[in-house]
Amino acid sequence: MTRPLCLFHLSDVHFGLEDARALEWVKAEIAARRPDAVAITGDITMRARPHEFAAAERWIHSLDVPVTVEPGNHDLPGYHLPSRYLNPLGRFRxxxxxxxxxxxxxxxxxxxxxxxPLNSNVPAQPRFNWSKGWISGRALADCLAQIDALPAGMRALVTVHHPLREAGTHGTALTRGGAAALAALAQRKVVGVLSGHVHDAFDLMEPTPHGPVRMIGAGTLSRRLRTTPASFNELAWDGAQLTVTVRNLAGLDSAAMQIGEVPADAEPPGAARGDASSA
Structure with a gap:
């Protein structure tokens, strides 16, 4: 029997406030289990500072497996506004x-x-909390073009930082443009959407006018815990079905680790509202 493909899905490592014990554990798990790849869905750093990116680079290079990374709101400089507006993803790129x-x-x-990839970050928003997601028309078009260009028979896992859920009212939506993005993805060969941001794991089916889309969220490997221990997702793909297991330091089963709803206010404890790089 052919062994399923294995992918480790990490998120919200927050170098600068990382959990060193959790990172050593994940590194050991990667060395022992040798996943086919690792996907990190944003908030790699705490404040997008050079030394934080340098620490993340050293850790990723020590893994010796293919890695893909997405930016999170913390990976845009929030403390230097000229950089944020003129070249918000310069350091991340x-x-x-x-x-x-x-x-x-x-x-x-x-x-x-x-x-x-699907970028859910913009340098500024017409709402108080800039930590939330925003799917621009350009970002969605780029993602869809990449999906449409895949070889025949190839399926897609979309990687994005913010969950594509417009929770709450229009003014406080978790991710502006998320519903439109999900509706477009539902019409394509997408197995699921991998994200982070909320610091808790989830595995939910989101309805759209064109059918449901599976949303899979990874927890955090930082000290900024929300309601569950440090964790990552282990994904297995057998060519027809994607299985998700939440691996965590507490040894809890996946059902105990996964939240049942994406919260409208996804900020972990201690996050300052209105901080451009909070959550």
Whole structure:
């Protein structure tokens, strides 16, 4: 029997406030289990400072597996407004160039799966809390074009930082443009959408006018815990079904680790509202 493809899904490591014990544990798990790839869905740093990106680079290079990374709201500089407005993802892109390898997973007997990025960050928003997501028309178009260009038979896992859920009212929506993005993804060969941001794991089916889309969230590997211990997701793809197991330091089963709803206010304890890099 062909062994399923294995992907480790990490998020919200927050170098600068990382959990060193959790990172050593994940590194040991990667060395022992040798996943086909690792996906990190944003908030790699705490404040997008050079030394935080440098620490993240050293850790990722020590893993010796293909890694793909997405930016989170913490990976945009919040303390230097000229950089935030003029080149908000400059430091992240320089970091991405030295750590990332494009990932298309395939094995004889298993239909392939590709990780396709979707950026959910903008430098400024017309609402008080800039930590929340915003899917621009350009970002969605770029993601859809990459999905449409995949080889025949190749499926997609979309990687994004913010959950594509417009929780709450229009003014406080968790991710502006998330509903439109989900509706577009539902019409394509998308297995699921991997995200982070809320610091708790989840595995939910989100309805759209074109059918449901699976939303899969990873917890945090930082000291900024919300309601569950430090964790990551182990995903197995057999060519037809994606299985998600939440691995965590407390040894809890997946059901105990996964929240049943994406919260409208996703900030972990201690996050300052209105801080451009909070949550």
């Amino acid at each position: 320089a970091f991405r160039e030295v750590v990332e390898r494009r990932i298309e997973l395939a094995r004889p007997g298993i239909s392939g799966i590709a990780l396709v």
